[in-house]
Amino acid sequence: MVESFFDEVTGCLTILVKGRFDYSCHKIFKEAFTGVTKVKECRVDLAGVTYLDSSALGMLLLLRDHVGAENEEIRLVNVNSAVIDILKMANFHRLFDIAE
Amino acid sequence: MEQVLTILIADDNPSDRILLKAILSQFGHNVISAVDGQDAVEKFDPHTIQLVCLDIKMPRKDGWEAALDIQRAAGEVFVPIIFLSGVTDPIALSNCLRIGGIDFISKPYSPALITAKLNAIVRLLVMQKTLEEQRDAMSLYNEKLLNDQEVAKVVYENITNSNCLKDSALSTIHYGTHTFNGDVILAAYKPNGGMHLLLGDFTGHGLSAAIGALPLADIFFDWTKKGFLMRQIIPEINARLKGVLPSNMFCSAAFIDIKVNNKSIEVWNGGLPDLLLFPQNVSKPVRFTSKNLPLGVLSPDEFECQIEPMSFASGDRLMAFSDGVYEALDLSGKMFCQSVLKPLYDGEVDAAQSIDWLTQQLEQEGVLENPHDDISCLSVRLDTSIGIDSPEYKVSKGHDETPADFSFEYVLNADSLRNTDPLPYVLQILTTVPGLSSFSSQIFMILSELYSNALEHGVLKLSSDKKNSSDGFSRYYEEREYNLANLQEGYVKISVKVTSENNNRALILYVEDSGSGFDFQSVNYDISNTELLYNRGLALLDQLCSKLEFSKGGSAVTAHYHWQVGLER
Numbered sequence: 159m160v161e162s163f164f165d166e167v168t169g170c171l172t173i174l175v176k177g178r179f180d181y182s183c184h185k186i187f188k189e190a191f192t193g194v195t196k197v198k199e200c201r202v203d204l205a206g207v208t209y210l211d212s213s214a215l216g217m218l219l220l221l222r223d224h225v226g227a228e229n230e231e232i233r234l235v236n237v238n239s240a241v242i243d244i245l246k247m248a249n250f251h252r253l254f255d256i257a258e
Numbered sequence: 259m260e261q262v263l264t265i266l267i268a269d270d271n272p273s274d275r276i277l278l279k280a281i282l283s284q285f286g287h288n289v290i291s292a293v294d295g296q297d298a299v300e301k302f303d304p305h306t307i308q309l310v311c312l313d314i315k316m317p318r319k320d321g322w323e324a325a326l327d328i329q330r331a332a333g334e335v336f337v338p339i340i341f342l343s344g345v346t347d348p349i350a351l352s353n354c355l356r357i358g359g360i361d362f363i364s365k366p367y368s369p370a371l372i373t374a375k376l377n378a379i380v381r382l383l384v385m386q387k388t389l390e391e392q393r394d395a396m397s398l399y400n401e402k403l404l405n406d407q408e409v410a411k412v413v414y415e416n417i418t419n420s421n422c423l424k425d426s427a428l429s430t431i432h433y434g435t436h437t438f439n440g441d442v443i444l445a446a447y448k449p450n451g452g453m454h455l456l457l458g459d460f461t462g463h464g465l466s467a468a469i470g471a472l473p474l475a476d477i478f479f480d481w482t483k484k485g486f487l488m489r490q491i492i493p494e495i496n497a498r499l500k501g502v503l504p505s506n507m508f509c510s511a512a513f514i515d516i517k518v519n520n521k522s523i524e525v526w527n528g529g530l531p532d533l534l535l536f537p538q539n540v541s542k543p544v545r546f547t548s549k550n551l552p553l554g555v556l557s558p559d560e561f562e563c564q565i566e567p568m569s570f571a572s573g574d575r576l577m578a579f580s581d582g583v584y585e586a587l588d589l590s591g592k593m594f595c596q597s598v599l600k601p602l603y604d605g606e607v608d609a610a611q612s613i614d615w616l617t618q619q620l621e622q623e624g625v626l627e628n629p630h631d632d633i634s635c636l637s638v639r640l641d642t643s644i645g646i647d648s649p650e651y652k653v654s655k656g657h658d659e660t661p662a663d664f665s666f667e668y669v670l671n672a673d674s675l676r677n678t679d680p681l682p683y684v685l686q687i688l689t690t691v692p693g694l695s696s697f698s699s700q701i702f703m704i705l706s707e708l709y710s711n712a713l714e715h716g717v718l719k720l721s722s723d724k725k726n727s728s729d730g731f732s733r734y735y736e737e738r739e740y741n742l743a744n745l746q747e748g749y750v751k752i753s754v755k756v757t758s759e760n761n762n763r764a765l766i767l768y769v770e771d772s773g774s775g776f777d778f779q780s781v782n783y784d785i786s787n788t789e790l791l792y793n794r795g796l797a798l799l800d801q802l803c804s805k806l807e808f809s810k811g812g813s814a815v816t817a818h819y820h821w822q823v824g825l826e827r
Contacts, residue, residue, distance in 0.1 A: 212461045212508075247529055
């Protein structure tokens with residue numbers, strides 16, 4: 159399940175993912191950021207994520223491509239240790255700011 | 259929804275039959291009349307008749323029996339049957355529906371009711387027809403798709419498979435969730451002995467995942483065959499995948515270079531679970547953790563290639579698997595990495611049986627019946643014989659007898675030594691010599707030994723003593739990297755001369771470096787494996803060449819390689 163909020167004032171886009179973060183989230187995750195321009199800051203909240211697969215990693219790369227055009231950092235927050243392991247295996251800590 | 263139907267009516271009562279025929283004809287339908295059930299069965303043709311109306315009570319064959327016969331004759335074609343009845347007994351009427359009638363019309367006939375029912379039936383028929391057409395189109399499409407996939411699968415397998423995978427040192431398992439597998443295992447012999455191995459896992463599953471494997475395999479095989487090194491091949495694969503794949507697709511992979519001449523492996527891990535090396539004298543496996551981003555994520559200028567070297571002894575084993583294994587769920591719903599794989603990591607599983615053990619675990623935990631991800635695993639028994647005299651290179655010799663006579667000199671100064679690997683280019687020229695390409699593995703081996711001695715011991719002044727311990731081994735390679743990156747002066751000169759005389763052909767390789775040489779006088783080839791011999795690969799060179807001569811205090815060496823053409827075999 160994916161929810162997103164965009165704060166027009168601060169330019170902060172928050173994407174909240176819950177449950178299994180896999181291909182089934184693809185469409186809605188993409189919609190969460192494609193419609194939004196002038197993103198100054200981006201937070202992806204993974205607090206409710208129980209599992210994440212390689213297509214989820216691919217979605218994060220898409221987000222980075224989209225938001226990264228303005229050279230803004232993307233923060234992955236509330237990441238639990240199982241998900242951190244997967245992100246680290248792919249060395250994604252070099253592309254994203256990851257916080258527990 | 260006006261549609262003209264061909265309707266078969268059967269009624270033994272002439273007046274009822276004629277009345278119904280008149281009503282139906284009035285709406286423009288074609289009507290065929292039968293006088294009883296038997297007559298109706300005989301007149302029924304599933305290809306022309308779209309609706310059947312049967313009186314229930316008839317001589318010779320009643321309406322119910324006729325209905326069953328007609329349904330049998332219709333086979334797969336849907337022909338609705340309506341019963342005509344003067345009776346109002348609910349059991350008799352419900353019998354009509356039970357045996358497959360879709361409706362009944364009570365006598366005496368009401369034209370208004372008949373019109374309404376016919377319209378409903380026409381709607382039903384139109385819907386049925388649309389469904390049948392869609393079903394046929396779907397099954398045709400599916401058949402075509404499967405056929406296309408089969409063809410594509412053959413091409414895919416031809417490109418991603420090499421007969422090296424059958425090498426007795428290798429064991430692999432490979433389970434796909436689809437016809438196409440997003441995991442690939444590639445293996446290729448290097449021209450100077452040893453092997454390159456790659457286990458890759460593309461994002462997603464099925465065809466879209468498999469398609470990225472084509473450029474990957476293409477570069478892997480082509481560049482390995484040409485003698486390029488792992489650290490040259492990986493960035494090239496990354497650049498190509500970055501170029502062709504959409505940005506949400508990439509390939510987690512491990513690349514393994516088995517170097518037989520100095521008994522070592524080099525491992526590059528980008529996004530796969532830890533690779534495990536099982537040395538025979540150590541209880542726990544050595545782990546090679548992912549230190550790189552997967553292939554196809556970073557642009558070529560951001561890409562870094564972190565490679566870990568490690569020495570091995572013959573009989574040690576190396577194991578790699580995709581995250582389909584690592585993240586598989588056991589029966590209690592726990593991931594393999596947290597439960598089932600523990601004995602493997604703790605060294606409690608016999609390394610030689612590790613693949614069988616893993617297959618058994620996957621079966622026991624029900625993963626193979628219902629895999630969520632492609633699963634692949636490879637295990638290789640490390641040995642110095644891998645890729646040496648492999649059948650692939652046993653090409654029939656002596657077909658090409660055209661004489662060759664040329665020479666060239668290739669001098670690399672500091673800048674080029676830092677940035678170029680000259681060997682593939684030199685080898686490419688040498689393989690143009692008629693008949694020499696069948697010996698290319700030996701030539702490449704000689705060439706690479708001479709060059710690495712000149713570069714590492716001559717120019718970079720590294721001492722080979724360091725390589726003796728496994729700890730020193732990785733320090734040796736760190737120092738090599740460091741010294742090479744900071745190289746300001748020095749040179750390696752490679753001179754090549756090819757001559758032909760009658761049936762005799764000779765290749766003379768002369769390699770000179772800017773270093774201070776070494777005590778070559780003390781080299782004694784009779785004693786197998788003095789440290790110097792072993793570390794500088796001199797024993798190997800001595801075996802391969804017909805003559806090996808040192809000059810300039812050991813900073814220059816000449817290797818003579820002879821072969822003959824036109825021999826009876």
